[in-house]
Amino acid sequence: MLDFTQNIPDQDLPGSNAPDLSAQTPPPAVDDHALLDAYSNAVIDVTERVxxxxxxxxxxxxxxxxxxxxxxxxxxxxxxxxxxxxxxxxxxxxxxxxxxxxxxxxxxxxxxxxxxxxxxxxxxDGARDLHFASLGNSKNLRRGQLVVAIGNPLGFESTVTAGVVSALGRSIRSVSGRTIEDVIQTDAALNPGNSGGPLVSSAAEVIGINTAIISGAQGICFAVASNTAQFVLSEIIRHGHVRRAYIGVSGQTVPVPRRHAVLAGITNKMGALLMNLESGEAASRAGLLSGDVVVRLDGIDVNGVDDLIRILDRDRIGRKIEIEVLRLGRSRVFEIQPAQRKTAAVK
The missing domain is CATH 2.40.10.10 (Trypsin-like serine proteases)
Structure with a gap:
């Protein structure tokens, strides 16, 4: 067998002009112990402060x-x-x-x-100068950010778990049936008894109130964002409850037939079908009927009941706004004036 490289100078070999990697200084090794110590110290600091x-x-x-x-x-x-x-x-x-x-x-x-x-x-009652924590800005959160949950799971007091922000902007169903928007998903371990405890950032700010776990799931837990909590807090302090608009309807989310959407000049694939209307409330006074499908409210697309509920916030109480519905496949626009939703008094 012929050896074609015997008489070829080294400098002519392919790749001979590449730098000599063997002469370079290798990157410094990562100190795993230092990283773990930094993580531990962050969790310890948050725990001691909050x-x-x-x-x-x-x-x-x-x-x-x-x-x-x-x-x-x-x-x-x-x-x-x-x-x-x-x-x-x-x-x-x-x-x-x-x-x-x-x-x-x-x-x-x-x-x-x-x-x-x-x-x-x-x-x-009767307690002053208590240790307290500050509410942070949940809009500053990022996926993957370190968070710490503190509470009393299953009665075990002052339990600390740590994890990360798994996702932002989730929506979950509340006990009232309304969706809670802008919910934080975390893998910090939560159990019954953690409910109501804080989810805390590495800056020792409360960025969520732990609220729910999914039974049977691993590492899927939720917290109400601190910005939502700040809004609820201010409403309760001022008014004793959270003000929301109300038009007196119940409904369900239904698909909008494409031919109806094209005829009405809308892009909705879904809408809110009105099932029942309360006599004397805003919807019935405006002329809406059972069977109408709401597709837009105050200029905002409605793609289901959750959208309808979300749009009916405190800013629309007592203000005349337009509501667009599909009736027998054709678009109809009505003027409606939402009232303030009645709430049960705290006894």
């Missing part, structure tokens, strides 16, 4: 101390005893007791609940 502001929320259904109650978590957000938790933790409880990881134990009263976002605001 942990004292996390409280155990214990409820009783009646004045009878033997009455069945529940246990959840809450976060103190002001030194004079304002506490955020979940509305499903509070429920219809007549007695609420708060306790922290130190010595504080006090009765609390409900200032307001908002089942539509699964949030409630409590006031700790």
């Amino acid at each position: 942990g004292p502001a996390v409280v155990r929320v214990e409820t009783r259904a009646s004045a009878d101390t033997r009455g069945r109650g529940g246990i959840g978590s809450g976060i103190v957000i002001s030194p004079d005893g304002l506490v955020l938790t979940n509305s499903h933790v509070v429920g219809s409880a007549k007695q609420i007791r708060l306790s922290d990881s130190e010595v504080m134990s006090t009765e609390a009263r409900v200032l307001g609940v908002d089942p539509d976002t699964d949030l409630a605001l409590l006031r700790a």
Whole structure:
């Protein structure tokens, strides 16, 4: 066999002009211990700063101390005893007791609940100068960001779990049937009893209120965003409840036939079918009928019942707006004036 490389100078060999990689300094090795220490120190710092502001929320259904109650978590957000938790933790409880990881134990009263976002605001009676945590801006969150959950899962007090922000902008169904928008998904482990506790960023800011887990799933948990909590908090402090517009209808999401959409000049693939209308309320007064399909409200496309509910916010209370519906396949526009939705008074 002939060797064709015997008389070829080295400098003429293919690739001979490439740099000598063997002479280069290899990159420094990653110090895994340093990375783990940094992660641990971040979690420890958050726990030490926010942990004292996390409280155990214990409820009783009646004045009878033997009455069945529940246990959840809450976060103190002001030194004079304002506490955020979940509305499903509070429920219809007549007695609420708060306790922290130190010595504080006090009765609390409900200032307001908002089942539509699964949030409630409590006031700790007779407690002042409490440890408290600040609400952060949940709009600054990024997927993959480190988060820490603190609470009382299954009654085990002051439990800390860590994870990341798995997704942003999720929507989940509240106990009232309304969708909660802009929900944070995390893989920080949550269990019954974590409800109402804080989801905290590495800057020790509360960026969510833990609200739900999916039974049987691994690492899929949800928290109401802190910006939503801030809105609910301000509404309850000012009005005792969250104001939302109401037109007096019930409905369901249905597809819009393409031929109807083309005829009406709309792009909706789905709409909100009106099933029942309450006599004397805004929808019936405006001339809407059962069987109408809402496709636009106040200039915003409606692609289902969830869109209709979301658009009916406090800014549209008492204001005349246009609602477009499909009736027998043809577009009809009505003027409607939403009222403020009635809420049950807190007793």
